[in-house]
Amino acid sequence: MNISQLQIISLTALHLVLLVLLAPIINTFIKKVKANLQGRIGPPILQGYFDLVKYFHKETVVSNQTSWVFLTTPFIVFSTTLVASMFIPTFMTSYLPKLFGGAILLIYLFGLGRFFIASSAMEPHSGFCSMASSREMMLSILIEPVMLLSLFVFILTTGSNNISEIINQLSIKGIGLFTPIYLLTILALFTASLAEMCRIPFDNPETHYELTMIHEGLILEYSGKNLGVMILSSSLKQLIIISLLANLIFPWCMCNNFTFSSILLSILIYLAKILLISTIIAFIETAISKVRLFKVREILMASFVMSIIALVIAVQKESRFGL
């Protein structure tokens, strides 16, 4: 690959713009597929944009209990998500991550955003927000070890900490990818990702009932532009996770040269990948109902155990045959 500095920058810019533009569409797409499965028509595919435009033209009202933490949180959350999206593989494996911490940094960037969301939700001193905040932190405690352990399986079997490098190594393995190690790990990672994306069975993104919501409760007191930024960053985060999953499951067809046709082709393939994952999510959301809050622990423990089993197999395989 001989790509110049300028081309890297323009590709990265394209990658970022694509992610930010796609994020609301993917969010609406999942809603649409769900609606169709349930026999409804569902929102138009550009509804995400209409909502954002609406929020940006509304007046911003904040609680008089709040301080600068509440007002800066939307921007901090958005920028952590944006930085995280820089080293996520989309239609190409990103060139930036050579300088980054990789997978662990990704988890901790999400953590930073979550710290601020949860703190800001405590600010208006409303019962709904603070309940959501407490639940969000509890969920994060259960999600993080599962996410980390399943990423560690990838890190250790590919010998790299770098997400792009992991994808490259996986794509070399070819059909060898469909082994119990990866299937179990992907399953565990997928479950944890559903929780991280605030999806059923962990959280219900559709309702505003105080007893079921987690993420919706966190942003309950936001309005106007701030709400718009919050919603955009949460759908961007969702798209990041979907892209990561999609590329870990299908690590092929990455754009690796700078011609118009290959970029276009890989973007189309990337779109197909993420639409497939989104459809799977919509199916899951239709088929399963939200579980009770404290049952979540059991689901996540099960996926933790799955990654441990994958690790056992990987260790055994490595000591018998080498990697």
Next chain:
Amino acid sequence: MLISVLVIPISIYSIGYLKKEYLEKNVSVLGALYQLFILSMLLVICSGNGFQFIIFWELMTLISFAFVIFDLKDIDSQKAGFVYLLMTHIGSAFLLFAFLIFAKYSDSFSFATFHGISNTMPSWLKLILFLFILIGFGTKAGIIPLHIWLPEAHPAAPSHISALMSGVMIKTGIYGILRFIFNFLNPFPYWWGEILIVIAITTAILGIIFASTESNIKRVLAYSSIENIGVILLPIGASMIFFSLGQKEFAALSLIPALFHSLNHSLFKGLLFTSVGAVVSSTHTKNIENLGGLIKLLPKTALLFLIGALSISAFPPFNGFISKWLTFQSLLLLFQVKFESIKLFAPIIASLLGFVSAISAATFVKTFSGIFLGMPKTHKATHAQEATPFMILSMSILALLCLLIGICPSIVFSLIKPISFSIVGLDSMTITTFSNLSNLNNYNLFTNLGTHVLSASSPALVFILLIGALCLSYIVVKSFGTKTPLRKEETWSCGVKPKPEFGHTPKGFSQPLGVIFSELHTPESFYHNYIYLPIVNGLISLSHKLKPIQSGILQVYLFYIFLTLIFCLMWLRL
């Protein structure tokens, strides 16, 4: 080095703090004790002789005991002082035993002769020594279940002393463990490292779970110190495994996060204790349940506490992230060891470390929002005043250091690398071997550490990108959409005027955690009832049985002395 870094800002802080808090009390005594305390900690590190070491160690303990009971009228701090004194003396007794065994084999108390002396010892004796040292220093460092003095003693002492005790004094325990294990007890079998890792992760998990459900601010910080000691011990355990298997380069690499985290922990724990001290001195309560909304009254302290909280929860632009990231790397490096058990166990421990840091994030969301955000829950929180300029200055120094180290960790690497290499007994390695190591076996986990340039650029780049994205998103949002100004309204609470009771209290916040960890969350009384009480009861009944010997008749005592004399003479003859 570690000590003096923290001492300077703390001293500045104490000027402001003392003026405010202890005006009527005996400030000069406290000042003198304070100086002695710092001196004794330095002497502990510098002593090259077992005898000196024990004496300075005891001096350090006794002076800090004086701080714990400084509030003489308070019955709780007296109790805390008693527990503290008792526990640390048990620890010291174990240390003394260990020293005596060493001295017996080396015929001297000098540390120089302790070197490599364990070659002449039988392996069971080495194991006993290892356990004694672990108990002795572990009591000081606060590993579970020897930690019970920590959450009692830290809240009782004045805040700047708590900062020193938590930031530096418990690190002397770590220093002792490092020095004794790597210098005096080598070679040792690799499963000692496993033992240490298991102890460390238990300490970390239990420590942070206690912290998450605690509502006394200073106890939260004390428990989180216990957690951080666990985090520091983890890479030490990994390093021991590498060391015993002869992979000294990896051992040195794995020690770096331990030393780094020790430094970082002193910085951010110092920052947290001092800012909590500012809160406590202006509100006169340590209970989070009584606080709230202080961000409006103490804006600077709130910002500084937030920086400390973000650092301790290991979030990217701050120093905690760097050392935690390195700890992850050193645990993942263990995957190279040829034993399958270690291969399996290292990533699981690493993911548990992720679990620990997630709980610590939850804990500090609770603490930060409980103290500074929302509505004030009692009138105590409505009349608070901002900290004095001296206190703000010292806290700002610590906060800046946290951020600076988080952005350019290479400054610290260059300081720590020689220390870590000298501990494992390697001569100073050049950077080339360092980067060769990183590519070894195609495990380029340490790539970012490979050269100085990269190690500096990666966290700095993240920081720059974060700030850039922040500014960009702010400008974009400001320039589009409506220009109507912000409107402030009361929080909607179903048509009722909002009351302080409406939001979650910190206790309510951590209730789901308590439910989830109900199996793990053993109350403090567990340790008292099941570990310490049997020992205490045993001792009491033993002394009751020994009572008849102490008859109080002078002739009988003379008889005892006579018997002892004969016994000693016979011993010498043999």
